[in-house]
Amino acid sequence: MSATLNRGLNALREQIDAPVASFFTSCVSCGLCAEACIFYRATEDPQYTPIRKLDLMRRVWSREFTLLGRIGGMLGLTKPVTDEDLKAWEPLVYDSCTMCGRCTLVCPVGNDITMMIRKMREGMSAAGHAPVELIGAAERHNDLGSPMGELHPALHAQVKNAISETGIEIEFDKPGVDYMVILSAQEIAEFPDVLGAMSKIFKKAGITWTISNDAFEATNVGIQLGNRDVARTLVQRVVDAAEKLGVKGVISPECGHAYQALRWEGPNLIGRPYKFEVIHIIELLDKLRADGRLKTKGKNTQKLTFHDPCQINRRGGINQEPRRLMNMVTENFVETDDAGTMNWCCGGGGGVGANERAATLRSAAFKLKKNQLDKVQPDAIVTMCAYCHHTLDNVLEEFNMEQEVLGLTELVAEYLDDDA
The missing domain is CATH 3.40.50.1860 (Rossmann fold)
Structure with missing residues (x-):
């Protein structure tokens, strides 16, 4: 066994704690996580089912942490995870998951699939199976202060x-x-x-x-x-x-x-x-705003909608705050289907947007967001995440969609009441 593979497997083993064991024991393979995933819904390819992306960690858990798995390993009935397995799984773990948390939200037994992907990435990264773009960004960030x-x-x-x-x-x-x-x-x-x-x-x-x-x-x-x-x-x-x-x-x-x-x-x-x-x-x-220290004057008359960033809304709990601000400065604010905690991801988060190899899949996944936007036909899209802003700018241009993207902080500042 190579040193890098051993590091990767050790990293996976370190992640296998009581919550992980509970996850693998309680998962009933109902498929609801697949229906919640932008990559599965866009392609209908079974390999993009969120639970399948965790199969290698499940194999390590089963083979090394369960009685039947240990017996199967001794009898040669179950195979150990190899470097080739990790290499094959890298695109699933890094290209087809933005860690948006939508799958976690619909899991009927409450498994945090998003956090499990994070744990899976720990093993992948330690084994040297991670996108070169993210590895380079991490090195620049550590050494020079920023991923750029x-x-x-x-x-x-x-x-x-x-x-x-x-x-x-x-x-x-x-x-x-x-x-x-x-x-x-x-x-x-x-x-x-x-x-x-x-x-x-x-x-x-x-x-x-x-x-x-x-x-x-x-x-x-x-x-x-x-x-x-x-x-x-x-x-x-x-x-x-x-x-x-x-x-x-x-x-x-x-x-x-x-x-x-x-x-x-x-x-x-x-x-x-x-x-x-x-x-x-x-x-x-x-x-x-609530304290009366933020006062605005006038309102934007365009038809505006709001894109909820996954990590801020679904994973972070900030839902009504941006809507209260939007209503302060907009005259024609319309919501998309599934707005708020069930909003569809922009497709670029979780490092996916930095990974050039994922470009085609990322474009395919955007069709769910596009369907949301096509139904309301806004003049512009407001968001509260710079990377969502960046991703939306790029895919809107790619799909020949004419909407502009605005940052919420800048929008609020535009209507600040200078006389208050």
Whole structure:
């Protein structure tokens, strides 16, 4: 057995705990998870059934952790997992799962299939069977501070532009302020208008904030890759910076996995609670609205719909907050079928969008989202995740759809009441 295969199998074994054993014991192979999966529904290919993507972990569990499996292994009736098996399963685990959580939501016995995929990726990654794009992004993030590489010059340039456009100062590494803002690389590279939008809103609301040079990147490639060591390092980087600055809270940006990694998984990764609050930017804006500190004037008259990012809504619990904000600034807000917690994924999350090999399958999966949009025919689509924004921009162009995509924070800032 090769050293990499042994590492991978050991990583899988480490993931097999009581919840995993309960999962494999209680799964009745009902197929409901398949009906909830964008990749199965788009292709009707049985290999994309979510539970099937976990077959290798199930084999390890059965062969090594159950009595009948051990006997079968000794008699040569069950085969061990090989390096060839892991290689064959890599596209299923990384190309055909965005970890959107829709399958988990419909499981009749409550199995968290999404988390099981995460555990499966731990073994795949340790065995060296992960997309080269994610491996490279993790290395750049660990060594240079961002999955896109060295972004300090770009960040400072975008901050300078925001200051010039708004006349509002944005300070780096300022201690004792209310919040430390983290940004996704996608926002810095593609959607930097969010900086000016936050500046105007926070100025009006009387919120003090800063950006850390040591930890400005919100994305956590370790979560997508399935490498807890990388994920832990990236979370700890943000925690150290926030605690050094003594802020009351860290604002997670319009990025799904960033929010999931820091808010819900981070304390478990580093082994202790934070000394600060983690709040998503949309949660904060809704809180300011409720407190009377966010006032708007006028409304967008276009026909707008909202795309719910999976990690923020379904996995993160932020559902009504964006709708309350949408109703503040829109005159013609229409919901799609299955909006909210059962919304269809954009198809690019969980590292799938970074994986070039998955492009054809990703395009096929988008037809479920397209069907949602075609039924309401909006002028534009609003979302609260920069990577959803990026993915939707690309696939809308690919399918010759003319809608534009808007970020919710920027939309709210556009209608900020300057006289209030």
